[in-house]
Amino acid sequence: MYPESPAAHARPMAGRVAVALAALLGLATLGVLPATAVHADTDPDKLHVDAYLVSTKYGGIAVDIKALDTTAVTTLDEVRVTVHRSVGPDVVKVSKGTGVVTTLQAGSAVTAPIVITPGSYDEAGSSSWVKPDAVWSAETVPTGLTVELLDAADAVLLSKTVGTPSTGPTGTTLADVMPASPGFTNPAANVHTGADYLGIAVDVRVQGFTDAEEISVRVNREDAAPVIKTSKPALMASVNTGQARSVTVPIVIQPGTYNEAASSSWQLPGGVWTPSTVPTSVTITITRTFGPQVETTIPIGGSVASVLPTSADPVEFELPSDAPLDVVIPEGAGEVTVKLGTPTAGVVTTPVDLTVSAADGASLVIPAGTTVSAPDDPTWDGVISLPTIVEDVAVPTPAGAEKTTVGYAIQVGSATTRLTFDAPVKLVLPGQAGSRAGFVEVGGTFTEITDVCPSATPSLSSGACRIDAGDDLVIWTTHFTTFVAYNVVAAAPGSGSLAATGADIGLLLGVAGTLLLLGVGATVAVRVHRRRGVALG
Known part of the structure; x- marks a missing residue:
């Protein structure tokens, strides 16, 4: 068993899964992989790279790395692991400090953890690897990995590309570690009457979003164009990290004490309401970075007549x-x-x-x-x-x-x-x-x-x-x-x-x-x- 770097996941040599290189090359031929995935290896016989799936502490890929010829890495300064994906940019993880470098120069192995779904492992707090700025979704399927050992001038000393592993030592599969497809749970829209405002409270309830870009709530109306309210970036950060699984969208028909213009979550809509602009339904649309948008239309509960203005007020x-x-x-x-x-x-x-x-x-x-x-x-x-x-x-x-x-x-x-x-x-x-x-x-x-x-x-x-x-x-x-x-x-x-x-x-x-x-x-x-x-x- 290889020694572990602080964030490592090692496994016995006999239990390693064969690399699916043929599948990787087939995807590249079909144009599925980014161009960077087709990599010319540098002295691959001098570098051992083994990738396997893990689901303990985090869901993702553990990459074992070992220099088989230590004389080739005497000027080693940084280790770079690049994950190529079917959708979205490459995910790049680089070594931090001197621990990974000195371990490889001594002839021992290190493990680079590629976190797809977070768990108990503190990726940001690792002393060995820099946390990449990466977003994973159900569509960002890893298609291969390239490991590069670089000197201080970023010249490649050793490199090797391998395919995406199909399983792990305990039978973990790619489906086990990839995010599930996101969606709504039980969204609702109901008439709201209170001192804060008269209108409609729309409860947007979701699960599994990691790449949501914007939530749009469209109130469809009779005899008038719809009123559309959209989210601000601060709210989307909470949705994508799972902190906000249910958010309420206030649709203000008659203002009260609630300061709609000062909301940190929702943009101010430009809807003007009259006695005849009767709301009929609500359509919620969530646009995403890597996958298709998610949309649903729901009815409005309660008496909308109770919140409409009775005259054409200013x-x-x-x-x-x-x-x-x-x-x-x-x-x-x-x-x-x-x-x-x-x-x-x-x-x-x-x-x-x-x-x-x-x-x-x-x-x-x-x-x-x-x-x-x-x-x-x-x-x-x-x-x-x-x-x-x-x-x-x-x-x-x-x-x-x-x-x-x-x-x-x-x-x-x-x-x-x-x-x-x-x-x-x-x-x-x-x-x-x-x-x-x-x-x-x-x-x-x-x-x-x-x-x-x-x-x-x-x-x-x-x-x-x-x-x-x-x-x-x-x-x-x-x-x-x-x-x-x-x-x-x-x-x-x-x-x-x-x-x-x-x-x-x-x-x-x-x-x-x-x-x-x-x-x-x-x-x-x-x-x-x-x-x-x-x-x-």
Whole structure:
């Protein structure tokens, strides 16, 4: 029996399992193995490598290593064991300190423990081997191992590649040491009523995950797009280590004391709720690094009517600092506003992207890093109203024309002060391709947007331009106000002309109840006939 390194698992020579080299080469021929698995051995007769499966203290592969010619390792500085896998990068384990090196130079054997499923063995605390930064899943099947003995310049003194062992001294198989396929246990979604919030509590219960990247909880709704809530990285670390086998996802319909925006586990969703946005089911999706995603759809227990708002109340969002915010505004919603941040002397820079979309296809995008200014109001609080459909907008009729007809008008930003941007933001007016475009300033002055954008993503230092995109009219602008899509009807022969473009006009703004998308990274508040902030949990 070989002497053990501190983390070693040795076994009798007579009990060693033959190396499945033929199987390894067959996989390489089929293109299953990474290219690094096909390794040219260096003096393999001078190096003994024996790999076998173990399940005591940990589940994995023990690799016995011995230099059969000690004169070849007088300059040995490090031992490197590389495990090639069918999926994912190689796992590399290297020796630590001088113990492994001096043991091999003395003609004795050492054992490198390749931990696939942890047990009682403290891999991180080993004095002989550095713990590799590796993630194992049911799909990351080891397909071979390469042992290299290196000098201080990383030159290979001896090396040898062997196949994956099929069993161990006690009959342990590869299936015994590989992680099981992950999945859900008994997830549930139930109506939640409490002082913290009114909504739905989704219990995500899982087992066996080691490579989960993100949990997405989608609440499917009637008459509206779904509300989607996603996990933050800190939560995934707990799920992958087995510390969190059951996590609760709060779906906030009506806010309470719970501070949703400050959650360390879940990103803030941009869902707006109305009396008609009835939740119907919940779909939980877990994406993985090495394996297929795992998904399930579950019903909602309890009376959802008890947690829905009874009117189109204002809604307020606060732009997160660590993730983009996508606000989806259903038909019939009240006023929605976003606070981009806390301004200094009327100036604020958005920390993340803000995307707003409405049920009719209107949208607004404000990229992260956009500086927003209120040059006429240094006391501006950083709150902007999301696009709202307005009616009765009067556009002057050009000289020689009979009349103008307004096809679409929305107000965005602030009704009391002018807001400007250091880079253009994108506003989409659905179904208005081919129409003229213009804007109405605070105070009522109308200006036609005559410049056509030179590209789909123009860079403007000031002003605005327009471009058609399919059936839609896209306006790129460096300021917020009321934007209009309209058409001019030519005058009949002999008729007189009306007011010219640029004249002062009267503007009656009637809220149609449909809100449009706002730009990225803001705190959004909904307002109807009064301004009321709703603190989200």
